[in-house]
Amino acid sequence: MIKDQPDDTDMDFEDNEARLPAVHDPEVYWDSLPLAEPDPEVLARNHVISAARKHPAHAAFDMLRTRLLQALAEQGWSKVAITAPTRGCGSSFVTANLAFSVARLEATRSVVLDMDLRKPSLHETLGLQAHHSMTDYLQGLLDPEEYLLRTHSNLAFGFNNAPKNGAAELFQDTMTSDVLDELHELLSPDLMLFDLPPALEFDDVLGFLPNVDGVLVVAGGGVSTAEDITKVEQMLSEVKPLLGVMLNKAEGKLSL
Template sequence: MENLQIAIEKARAIRQEQAALAQMPTAVASTAEQNWNALPELEIDPTTLIAKRVMTQKSNAHSSHYDMLRTRIRDQAKKNNWRRIAIVSAGPQVGKTTTLTNLAFSFGRLPYHKTMVFDFDLRRPSLQTLLNHHPTTQIDDVVEGRTPFEAHCCRVGENLAFSLNAQPVANSAELLQSDGMSDFLSGVQDIYEPELMLFDTPPLLAADDTRGFLSNIDAALLIVEAERTPIDQIDVVEQQLSELTNVLGVVLNKCNYPDPTSTANYEYY
């Protein structure tokens, strides 16, 4: 009888421990949800976005290629447990930021999938221009503890948030490579639990900002411009990226000749 009582008590203790563990993710998720919803909401004029070639606020013929890219990124991220993706280019003016913004709004349409976007092209921040927003805070003040993140980051709708900068950041390479930046990103991930964090980064060959920052991310997506980015430059950048992080893929931007194998070219819409 005594052995039975011991077994019963042991089983009860295990059951109570399992019940407590089962409740923990719900509590954490609830807190993360509250933190996310507490971010100030940013209202964006859709016509402004369209004028800046951001076409993915709604699902349509113009969004289809970005939606396909979104799905491929999401699938690879889930498969490899990647949360942080850097958007990279070899040089400037290839459409990197526009591609990122279209991807961001495409991800923003996914239900129950929170995406947080960071403008880390700190020498020439331009994401706020595409969104026609005038931020009053800077990411360096957030990382260095002078401004709370919740006063800096803005939420667009339910599933998308942006960290924007109004002007260039001094000592950008040192900031991006600092231990403070690493701690900051870990803290954001723990508190808000976004499924994906996307980073607009400086051109890889222009400065050492991106090279030093890539240790903080899981994978990089390379944007190249059709008929302008040299093939040998693509090879060099892809090789450098592969030495620093995982290469998610290469996006050929501004292409005048559609891929004949892509179903997005069919008259679906």
């Protein structure tokens, strides 16, 4: 008996299937990120108290972590902007400590990006080198595995070694949204934190907000006025949900 010959269309389909790339696995991308371990002494000196958890104020960051993750889970959200009314309020301090607190949840993956392009400092807070430009990354010139650094198996940072004044224009470029969407797809993080500049300084924060689900505002004790806080709340809440306003006190504690 003569066997039926395979249909040419079926053969082409099978060949195409064989040429398709393997199914995307976030584990592969996380494992491909270079590891950089911050010096504990530098972290302590820069008040990243969630790293060693010796300072009693670390409990406030654990509380913030849990409340934030619960609120995000209820909405199916993962992308959070962190900003302040003006400089000196400690938004980067809050970002770093929140990130290290979340990293203690082994099943929770987080990515933190320094979006204060005018005065990047997150890498200095952690005592690490910023090897690349955030501008280059947002313009699609770098792959995530080239750009990001892991400090933990479940925590990655994106730093910036080249300040840029035209941040608002860059943030509103469609390429920025495409790059961030790609990052979220490749790494599938449970949480993305964006350390942004002060909201009342320039229009950088407003330009970036379409890329996030909600906003945390850090007010500085002895720095932020009631008028500043009210103005920021009104301005930002018109664009994205306000997840909370936190008082970063002068003595380094956090009031929720």
